[in-house]
Amino acid sequence: MEPLPSRIDFAAELNAEQLAAVQAGDGPVLIIAAAGTGKTRTLVYRVAYLIEQGTLPARILLLTFTNRAAREMVDRARQLVGPCVNAMTGGTFHSVSNRLLRRHADLLGYRKSYTILDSEDNRKLMRDVLDQMGLNTKEFPKPDVLLSLFSYAVNTEEDVEEVLHERFKHHPAEISDMVQAFDAWSKRKFDMSAMDFDDLLINAIRLLESKPALLEEYQERFQYILVDEYQDTNAIQARFVDMLAAKHKNLLVVGDDFQSIYAWRGADYHNIIEFPDQYEGTQVFKLETNYRSIPEILEVANQCIAGNPQQFQKTLKATRASSAQPIFVRPHDGGQQARYILDRVRGLQRNGMALKDMAVLYRSHFSSMELQLELQREGIPFVITSGIRFFEQAHIKDVTCLLRLIHSPTDELAFMRLVCLLPRVGDRTARKIWGILRGRFNVSDAHSRLELMNALPKASRERWQPVHELLEVVDAEKLGERPFEIVNRFVDEFYDHYALDHFENYHRRIDDLHELGTYTSQFNSVEMFLNEMALLSNTDGKSGEEEEDSLKLSTVHQAKGLEWKVVFVLWLTEGQFPSGRSLEEDPLASEERRLFYVATTRAEDMLWMFAPKSRRQRDGGIQFYNPSRFIGELDPSVYHEDHVGYI
């Protein structure tokens, strides 16, 4: 059979660096792609190239860092080669693991309908475990602390006990108690057939390790594996990739060690640095030609990262015409910083720039408080990629718990949360009822529903009545196939009332819930919705909203991979950026410096950097701040300092 004539003129649409990487032969490939050098473009064309060369899309696996990145790449590949790319497997490590486990989790002793615990569920569970063990005392580490350490140990594949010894050298609490807590918590999760984010990864690996036939099937299937943002993979993620790629060895990884910003959750940029050593015969390509930013911005980026040793040396080469220098400003405080930004935003708008072409970036969510207030007051529309994910907000979780319970009668956490919405029902009462129901509430079972109704305190029965009636018709009206209807009815007949009583910002929350209803309407089963929901983060975006013209406020972490014409970076002061806590762990602040590098390289045309001089403290005192070392490390000739008077 004649090969199809190529419809894509690769040589015309890519530069020489990109073309070489796209047309690389089989075997391991490492692409070091500096910021703004067309990394996504290269990956997309690589996919197109593989398909044109005759690879079946179903045999390609694309692993990305966010669902948004996966979707973007698949969409762009589809535009290039057509709808056949839909057969490709693409997503985050977590979502791909999840898909694997939904098919085979029973082999590990889980139900296939296992629930996914978000961080709040996990915290509640841990607190419960500690309570039961009598360890929830002042002397003992808090659930959050334990969870983050356990997670770190799991993600780096280090021994839990060793990590604990390291961290709690001088702590009065017994390490053995903590290890016991770890075991009890793990068992508890398994018994209730629940997995947290880390479990998704380790169980996917355990599955492949314990079932050689299955491993072989997937190894055979994924003839080509592409991994984006490889510098941010951790030990288990790297192992997952290695296992799947072991047969064909057609593993292509893309990344930039300069942009490695997730060491704190176990990411190890040695994965990318040592990739050529690990895979013999690796072809290495470098993308250094930057199309995004003006040379003045790249100069700042290059200078700042030069302070970090032992990385793949590379310099961003500018292609764009020279323009204005980045601007450094020292406002008096956060309020003045906010007013200055507002002023500039207005000015840019008058010159015809859209709000959506501007972004404000910061180290931690907290840093944007004053600006949020100011924007609100001045009526400038903005969107925040807030600290809490959309699906983790209290009111969203309250409502989705009903769906969880319908889907999984043994979801204790969902049950507890749901009944605690009722008056006179708190933790104790809820637990008692759960005991009466023998750890199971089956909405399809009339007896079960009545049992619940009778077990409720008298004062709450009336309130439960509408939910009771809703549950009665779930089966008859096949509501399981229309989750949005359950959501809408539950909100109208029950939750609206609750929200009115409990939330100051009732309207905003109800708006969110209507949005939830709309979002849910694209699913035709409760199960499909739940599968999606647990792994969606707020950067993944709700497609409808993107047309709105609004200013973006985001942490630098969440801004990764994005770009704007104008970028404002807030609170570049010692203690904020680099953050005080990070300095305790790493006095050289190399990861924070990479974070600053990521921030600066988001900007195309204009970059503003702020270092407020002071901040008012809670007790009324004033704390003074020095500008960030990252500013100090720059040659003052590469930026312009704008002096502000009182505004």
Next chain:
DNA sequence: GTTTCGGTTCTTTTT
């Protein structure tokens, strides 16, 4: 014995 409410404190980064 439980729930609720009011005051206090703290805020790194996320799939």
Next chain:
DNA sequence: GAACCGAAAC
């Protein structure tokens, strides 16, 4: 804002 703690209310 939200998590925690202690005191008041049911």
